[in-house]
Amino acid sequence: MLSRLVLALAAAPIAAPAPAADFMFSAVVDGQTLEGRPLTWTDATMTLLARDGQLHYFAPGRARQAKRTSPTFRGYDTEQMRERLYEEFGSRFDFTSTGHYLVAHPRSERGVWAERFESMYRAFVRYFRVRGFDPVEPPYPLVAVVFGNRSEYQRYVEGSNSGAPTGALGHYEPRSNRVYLYDQSSAGGDDRWDETASTVVHEATHQTAYNVGVHTRFAEGPRWVSEGLATMFEARGVHDSLSYDRGESRINRGRLADYLHDVAPNQPLGTVATFISSDQAFERTPIPAYANAWALTFFLSETRPQQYAEYLALTAQRPLFSEYPPEERVADFRSVFGQDLELLDAQFVRYTQELR
Incomplete structure (x- = not known):
């Protein structure tokens, strides 16, 4: 036993x-x-x-x-993982591998999906290495499953208890450590690729961050940290900085518009200290919460990149399966970014106003 x-x-x-x-x-x-x-x-x-x-x-x-x-943990290699995925999904999918990814995708898509995820992985690692954060190598291939259309994806969500919200275009599932999404271009031609690409970037950012040491899957972490990072990477100048190297291309215009419309006028989510102390805003008012998470993350990463990397390392080192009470969240934030959060709050508001 x-x-x-x-x-x-x-x-x-x-x-x-x-x-x-x-x-x-x-x-x-x-x-x-x-x-x-x-x-x-x-x-x-x-x-x-x-x-x-x-x-x-x-x-x-x-x-x-x-x-x-x-005596030590060893993840499955690519071929072992491929065999397991084939047993799960059968011949209706093809399985394409890259250096870090194994992607199950519609048979007509060849290897384009795997390269999209691998490209995202490389961009993510490069972003953090130049900021002094040394990501670790995942001990197993990262898995993504791309369904051929929305109905296939929705059937999976309904039968999996994954917790994906109704109407989601895709999601990262921490328990299985997989990304699931569907090819939105199947519903509207190639002009829908931008929507699919945004989903790939957001969910692949979650998956990569949880597997290279930027976040931890094994303890409670601040939701603003994970969602702020994923929304920041949605901007082309962040996830594809080699092609889009102008500073303004790093701004996520959609999230900035939400922030300026829903958050900046009357600060409904409170001060920085209030916002970082819990995840409640994401349950009550998700659109402003995502916008504020993006804005705070962008502010910190652009103006305090080394401290931001230090803070990510701190939150990723939480004890296994520990909770993260409000007072500890604020104390950890202060330990990296300074005790005077009123001053930081004022600097944050002024910075975001200048992004207009």
């Missing part, structure tokens, strides 16, 4: 979550063979990082035939 295996490696039975182990084990859970690294466990629950990057949660007592398989 799995509980005997893991408890044998601990000093005593545990009630609080144990820290991540370095080893890998395999076990049969409800008829499914799982292999990976235990991230945390109690007598009642285990969280396992599988070799394909997916997270599994189960009670240790449900595991059978548990055995240790390796």
Whole structure:
């Protein structure tokens, strides 16, 4: 039984979550063979990082035939992942790989989708390296699934409990560590590619950030940080700076318009300190929240790039599966950007007004 295996490696039975182990084990859970690294466990629950990057949660007592398989974690290689995707999706998809991605896509699309994701990955890594942040290599290929049309994508969303909002064009799913979207050009020809491209950029930014150490999948993080970064990368001058090197091309005009219309006039989301202290704004007023997240992220990354990278590293190092209460969020922010948030708030407002 799995509980005997893991408890044998601990000093005593545990009630609080144990820290991540370095080893890998395999076990049969409800008829499914799982292999990976235990991230945390109690007598009642285990969280396992599988070799394909997916997270599994189960009670240790449900595991059978548990055995240790390796002293260190090793993700699946591309061919192993391809075999697993084929078992899941079958011959209706093609599977194209690049240096960091494995993409399931409609058979008529050849390898264009994989290169789009790989290009985004390279741009993301380049952006952070020049700012002093050294991204890590993912231990497994990153997976994206591109459905042929909206109805196929919607059927997946409805049957997956993914939490994707109704009407979404695509989403990144932290539990499976995959991006899912559909080819919007199938509904309106090549002129719809810009909409698809924006979705690819946004969701691939989430996925890359969570897999190269900019964010962590394994602890609560500020939503304004993840959404602010993804919306910032939507701008061509950020995700394709080699082709669009003018400073104004780094501005996300759509998010700026939302900010100037919905946020700047009366600051409904409060001060910087109020906004960063919780994720509630994204539930109450999502459009202003996304706009404010973009504006704050753009302000910090443009005016304080080294501090911004330091802050991302700090939030990515949160303890495994820990919560992030408001007072800690504000304290961490102050520890990097300074104690005087009223001054920073004034500088932030003035900066965004000058972007008009």
